[in-house]
Amino acid sequence: MAQNFAHGNYSHTQKKARSSGGGRTPRDRARRELSQNFLVDRHALELVVKAAAPAGPVLEPGAGEGALTLALAEAGAQVTAYEIDPRLAGRLASRTRDDPRIDVVRGDFTAARAPHEPFAVVGNIPYAVTSRIVDWCLRAPGLTSATLLTQLEYARKRTGDYGRWSLVTVESWPWFDWRLGERIGRESFRPVPSVDSAILRVERRPEPLAGSRRDYQALVELGFSGVGGSLRASLRTRYEGVDAALAAAGVARDTVVGYVRPDQWITLYDRLR
Template sequence: MAQSFAFGEYSHTQKKAAQRKGGGRTPRDRARRELSQNFLVDRHAVEQVVKAAAPAGLILEPGAGEGVLTTALASTGAHVIGYELDPLLAAKLRARTRDSSGIEIVKGDFTAARPPAKPFAVVGNIPYSITSKIVNWCLAAEHLTSATLLTQLEYARKRSGDFGRWSLVTVLSWPWFTWELLGRIERTSFRPVPSVDSAILRIDRRPDPLGVDERAYRELVELGFAGVGGSLRASLERHYRHVPQALCAAGIAPDTVVAFVHPDQWITLFRTLHR
């Protein structure tokens, strides 16, 4: 585990600025806060992410930062395109990696990029503030094979069902994607040190989708999560027949709270109601 150079929740750079000026943050510290920058500095944590990602072929990296993960991914033989919004960091990283044929640095917003027209994976220590935006981009990318992301621990636990509950995003995407929590990364592995721990969340596209009509499945799940009627059964009976039989077939008790319905049970529920 990396040694901590921070006291409280502000960086070593901020401490020096406070000593010089009696408080406040440097321009770099302000940029880090605005861009939600917490750089991965623990080599063991980097190795964990690379192992979880199993990089091969084309890799897109959102928020390349100082390039620690970028170079580690490229060392496996993958071709890495790193996106960095901070112009200073992008320029420094491009200069440092200009002789690396397996690394390309793009100054810009990853979520504004057009997804490649061939298979690719996403791997990154992503800014907490735009986690959902990056995940949505990945889910919408036609040729994405997987996304291995460092996110807040709570986010990863919610999306992977680690709390024993399932989120709307996970259930909606389940026929096409799997979600898995592959390890916890402590906050002391980053600089500046964030206030919460992180986790490795891996999203994989199923090679064989579960075979449901996307529009009809979405309508069912969104209706169930809306909570209209006071229970899952009451919500669904507003639009579907034979709901008690479908719940029974899926192994869902009539009084089950919607968040505790496993995604696989949603698939069974859908198929039963749409026979």
Template structure:
């Protein structure tokens, strides 16, 4: 159970009823629409900061009440917080001299110098935030609190691998660095969360990004019922490449590890160049 709440107890918003308002106050409805579940447990915040290893410029999407914002600043980072809720922006600006930007993080232009993203992000726009991070050329890492299921799917923790993870694998590592109980948030969400870290590799694992994307998209097309059947449509007899990568010819695409994809790509494109 969460203890040492840094910013009050928001649980009253889950039970406060106002007649004629559908059981929720206007502030409750705003929190629901903005997917606001604030990380308030100090231990969880410290765990997130430790996982992020903040240094230099750090951008925080969804600064909320500022608990994580100020923890990142105390750790020595140059923090820029983004928050779309004007009431929260006003409160943060009144309490700190850190840079707080009122607006939608996913519409922001990425910095033109190296930076990291750290945040306990709104669940409803997790995919948009992750896509923004993956497309930001100077991003070094993204350490994000997401729904546990999302983090497990993207990191391969279920023993399966998603298209997003495989497509970005030559440039980014994906891993879970901790689980956060739902009681660490106010209001309390219905599911647990996890710390998902996406870290840019110092050297990409493939050189031809367009060819890699073509291979992965074809592999995930689902035509033929297996990865081998899908790739054989483009690469002819791919058996030798599958043998090198130790991938069975009847395996479904989701169960192929990203490192095996790298092996397949290397073998198939070496064959094309002969």
């Protein structure tokens, strides 16, 4: 569920908030603390489901009121829906009690143990814990794909849409493909957040990079470390033949590390290992 960055009270809660003594109702406070913004636009739901193409086991972080949960089940998924808010989890569990396609878990998704069998993750996730959820997905050996509705800026940064590449994307690139999907306007949520969202698709590659994952990630982390003040200087602290490797990858000596594309990093790894 997307995080709510709006700072004003909503009209239907103002009177309750004033009389509560705390400025907001308990429901308002829960929405802020748990980043609760519910997807209410049917077309947006269809876009998420289409991008996910769910089949088989699907884990859903932040199920909320269950709109996406039901849509995923209707599309053929066997959904395990995680919801940390006990009130919402109880309501969704009661609502889906007789539906064998849905299992509601009251708890924190990021503390869950990943299934042994292949599975996908699909969710309208809280902005506040986006990085934790993405990290969980990247660490799960059985994950086939993650289709996540995130803050637009986050999705653009992770997929190189600004022309720059992040450490998280580059060091996972040989094993995961990152794609920017449809943009979802803020008006598709209730309460309405102050930013738009986008569908982020992370899919495990069927044929990952040959070589050592640890060695590749050590190379990338060194490059992003800033040691020496440039990518070239950082790499030269540990590797020989850096200039030749940069030339083979088509990377100028003064290129800022964020502008080095993932495919160029793979060439660097091939030349320097």
